[in-house]
Amino acid sequence: MRIKKIDRYIFTEVLSPFLAGVFFFLFVFLLFQMLRVAEELIVNNAPFSLVVKLLWALLVNFLPLGIPIAFLMGVLFAFSRLSGDSEIVAMKASGMSLLSISRPVIFLSFLVAGVSLLLTLNWAPWSESAMRNVMLKIGSRRFASAINEGTFTKGFFNLLIFAEKVNNRAGRMEKVFIYDERDEKHPLTVVSKTGELIRVQSNEDDLGGLVMQLQDGSIHQTDQDKASYNKIDFETYQIYFNIPDPTGKFGFKPRMYLAHELLEKIKNPAASEKEKRELSSEFWRRISIALAPILFVFLGIGFGTVRTRGARFGVMIIAFITLGIYWQLQVSAIYLGESGLLPPWFALEIPNLLVAIAGCFAFRRASW
Numbered sequence: 463m464r465i466k467k468i469d470r471y472i473f474t475e476v477l478s479p480f481l482a483g484v485f486f487f488l489f490v491f492l493l494f495q496m497l498r499v500a501e502e503l504i505v506n507n508a509p510f511s512l513v514v515k516l517l518w519a520l521l522v523n524f525l526p527l528g529i530p531i532a533f534l535m536g537v538l539f540a541f542s543r544l545s546g547d548s549e550i551v552a553m554k555a556s557g558m559s560l561l562s563i564s565r566p567v568i569f570l571s572f573l574v575a576g577v578s579l580l581l582t583l584n585w586a587p588w589s590e591s592a593m594r595n596v597m598l599k600i601g602s603r604r605f606a607s608a609i610n611e612g613t614f615t616k617g618f619f620n621l622l623i624f625a626e627k628v629n630n631r632a633g634r635m636e637k638v639f640i641y642d643e644r645d646e647k648h649p650l651t652v653v654s655k656t657g658e659l660i661r662v663q664s665n666e667d668d669l670g671g672l673v674m675q676l677q678d679g680s681i682h683q684t685d686q687d688k689a690s691y692n693k694i695d696f697e698t699y700q701i702y703f704n705i706p707d708p709t710g711k712f713g714f715k716p717r718m719y720l721a722h723e724l725l726e727k728i729k730n731p732a733a734s735e736k737e738k739r740e741l742s743s744e745f746w747r748r749i750s751i752a753l754a755p756i757l758f759v760f761l762g763i764g765f766g767t768v769r770t771r772g773a774r775f776g777v778m779i780i781a782f783i784t785l786g787i788y789w790q791l792q793v794s795a796i797y798l799g800e801s802g803l804l805p806p807w808f809a810l811e812i813p814n815l816l817v818a819i820a821g822c823f824a825f826r827r828a829s830w
Contacts, residue, residue, distance in 0.1 A: 468553070473566035475544065480536030480574075487528040488521055495520055516596045522589035526582045530754040531785055533574050537567060537762030545767045560763070560829045567759055574755040582748035583721035590718040609635065619672075619703045620644050625657065633659035638676060640701075647685070652699065654679025674701045716744040739806060743799035746810035747792070754788075757817045764824020784820075788813055 499513055544550050553563055609615050611628040621644075626637035635657040643649040654676035661672060681694040719727065724745045728738055761784065791813035799806035 468558075468563075469566040472540070472544075472563060473570060475540040476536050476567050476570055478536075479539040480533050480570075483532030483535040483539075484525075484528060487532055488524065491524045491528065492517070492521065512596055516593065519589040519592040519596065522581070522585055523593065526578060526586045526748075526751055529574060529578050529581070530751065530758060533571070533755045534758040534762050534785065537759060538766040540567075541763050541766030550767055560767070560825070564759065564763055567763065568756075571756045571759045575752055578755060579749075579752035582752050586748075587718050587720050590715070594718065638679070640674075640676075642701075649684060651682040652676065652679060652701075653682070654699070672703045674703070676700070716741050719744075721745070721748070735802075736800075739802055740800050742806035743796050743810060746799065746807050747796060750792070750795075750810045750814055753814055754817070757814055757821055760821030760825040761817060764821060764826075764828045767828035784817075788817060791816065 495517075499517060541550070550560075550563065554560070609618060609623055609625055609628055612626060613624070615623045622641040624639040625635035628635050636655065638652075638654045638657040640652040641649070642652065655678040657674060657676045659672060659674055676699045677697065679696060679699065681692075681696065681699065683692045683694075684690070685692075716724065719741075724741050727733060728741045728745070733741070765784075792810075795809045795812050798804045798812075799809035803809075
């Protein structure tokens with residue numbers, strides 16, 4: 463019973479700062495994203511429901527990185543306090559080894575790793591896709607907001623547009639006049655009672671386009687060479703605008719695939735070797751990040767088990783440096799896996815292997 467109470471006590475000592483760290487990092491991350499969200503809400507006239515979806519997707523997307531950081535901080539804070547208050551010394555004097563003291567923390571690390579695995583394999587890819595879809599919806603409203611009610615709008619995909627009434631939120635217009643001179647020899651004038659902007663996407667790998675669908679109107683065309691004039695009445699007329707994506711920001715990426723989708727594409731015989739390496743690197747990157755909390759236990763206990771209170775600040779500095787080095791190693795490992803210099807499964811485990819070595823060294827030093 464005494465050991466169980468101690469286990470429960472140590473478990474709580476780590477759990478509390480870990481949860482506090484998760485909320486703290488989420489708050490800091492959300493604080494940095496507020497300007498972006500405010501822009502989408504105010505400047506682009508996005509509805510509040512879309513902004514809430516964007517915030518939720520951003521937070522879920524950040525959790526796979528935030529949880530391992532918060533867990534390492536939780537272990538460091540807990541064992542730094544236990545060591546500073548000489549509780550570790552008292553436990554060792556009663557016959558407990560550092561490994562037995564660490565038992566509840568190791569158990570907690572497996573729970574955290576399980577949650578991280580669910581996040582990295584499925585929830586984070588879902589959030590990536592959700593962010594992309596929300597941004598596409600907000601983008602269509604951004605194009606609608608470019609058309610001003612009751613005035614001539616220039617530069618809308620090289621068209622001159624006039625609409626007597628405009629509903630920017632719904633992307634609808636009434637009494638629309640369009641002058642299209644993209645073909646200088648055959649300029650068009652289009653007049654319609656109503657119009658609507660619709661976002662379309664040809665496939666998942668591109669940004670898609672925008673369709674202006676006009677109802678109940680007429681097309682007036684002048685041929686300058688033949689000095690002729692034609693008029694065509696229509697019930698529905700559509701103008702397609704291609705939206706370029708030079709940055710590749712909205713393209714469908716491996717991060718957006720769920721775990722089973724990644725494995726299916728890796729096994730696809732039609733996929734190129736380069737594509738398979740990129741997909742394999744992404745899959746093993748997720749596994750590597752999910753396993754990080756288990757390895758951070760020994761690193762956190764080794765660095766956190768100090769004998770003076772004044773060392774706590776130094777411990778935190780070491781923790782931030784360690785995290786910075788770890789993520790840099792992740793970036794390098796991804797490059798090694800995608801370039802084919804090393805097998806992806808091996809390259810992406812190098813950061814964890816180095817953390818395990820450093821953790822064992824620190825843990826042994828703390829086992830006095």
